[in-house]
Amino acid sequence: MFRIGRRLLPILQLTRMALVFTALADSGCALLLYAQEQVPPGGDLTVWSAIQPRSAIALAFISVGLYGFGMSLNDITDRRRDMQIASYRPLPSGRIGVVTAHAVCGLLAVIAFVGAIVYSAGGPSGYLSLLIFGFTLTLIVFYDLAAKYLVAPGLLTLGLIRFFHAALPAPRMAVPWQPLLLLNHITLVSTVAYHWEQKRPPLTKRHWWSVLGGLAAVDVLLIAAFAWRRKGLAALSITPGLALPGVAVLGFVLLAIWTRRRNRNARQAGQTLMLRGLLWLIVYDAAFVGGYVGWMPAVMMLLLLPIAYLSVQLMRWWNQFVAISQRPAFKRVEM
Secondary structure (H helix, E strand, O other): OOOHHHHHHHHHHHHHHHHHHHHHHHHHHHHHHHHHHHHOOOOOOOOOOOOOOOHHHHHHHHHHHHHHHHHHHHHHHHHHHHHOOOOOOOHHHHHHHOOOOHHHHHHHHHHHHHHHHHHHHHOOOHHHHHHHHHHHHHHHHHHHHHHHHHHHHHHHHHHHHHHHHHHHOOOOOOHHHHHHHHHHHHHHHHHHHHHHHHOOOOOOHHHHHHHHHHHHHHHHHHHHHHHHHOOOOOHHOEEEEEEHHHHHHHHHHHHHHHHHHHOOHHHHHHHHHHHHHHHHHHHHHHHHHHHOOOHHHHHHHHHHHHHHHHHHHHHHHHHHHHHHHOOOOOOOOOO
């Protein structure tokens, strides 16, 4: 088990699989919301009967594949820089080879593509989901290869990746609030965390206005496109189902304030905020399911939160255990 753990841990760290539950929650929430729209009121059908097991499994493959592909490609492109500032990561530390990392990255892309083919063949939106999958994959590659070095475009791209990933299961969904909230949440949290961690290049007023202005423009364009497709803004009316997501937004704002006050070190506060912001996506998804589908599916969705948190902690504990268990490396000092 120890040998297996030493070989498996670098792959799990490379792909950030401890946080893949956030991606699964996003796509699963969208699928449940769309399935609920297909259930006629007063009928005998339930939301579970409107979901095909084949489609649900294929969607899970897409989420796992896309998430792991994006994370591993990020580390592959940053491996030389990480040798200077993050030598503990799997690639610069030598715990996983470059060839192996490329193989894992390519395999995850294939898994996601196969899942997209299967889902588009029997999913609710046909090949429109396949097109969105291709666009999401392109955004991931664009971010890892270029956008993350451009500050504002990179921060906006992170939000757009979450938006299109959440829109992929049901692009014809009647209410687009869930992917829109994920877009704004990830963009704003990533921006604040970037500022608190004092990353380079530092955020200037121009960067702030670029992110906020760009985010507002993207919101307007997406809402306008949705209204045009639905032939009016009536479908965008505020419904009681948005009460729980609204409470979740307020809850995260308070959590962010508490995080900053609790951590005097700004960099540590930024890292903590980013982790909590990612985990909070599951809370948003559960809130949407609770508001529009039912409390039982919402509770099942919320159970992914402790699973994701424990997975993160387990990865940290196991990494420390492996580091302690390794033989110390000694170097001869010439006198």
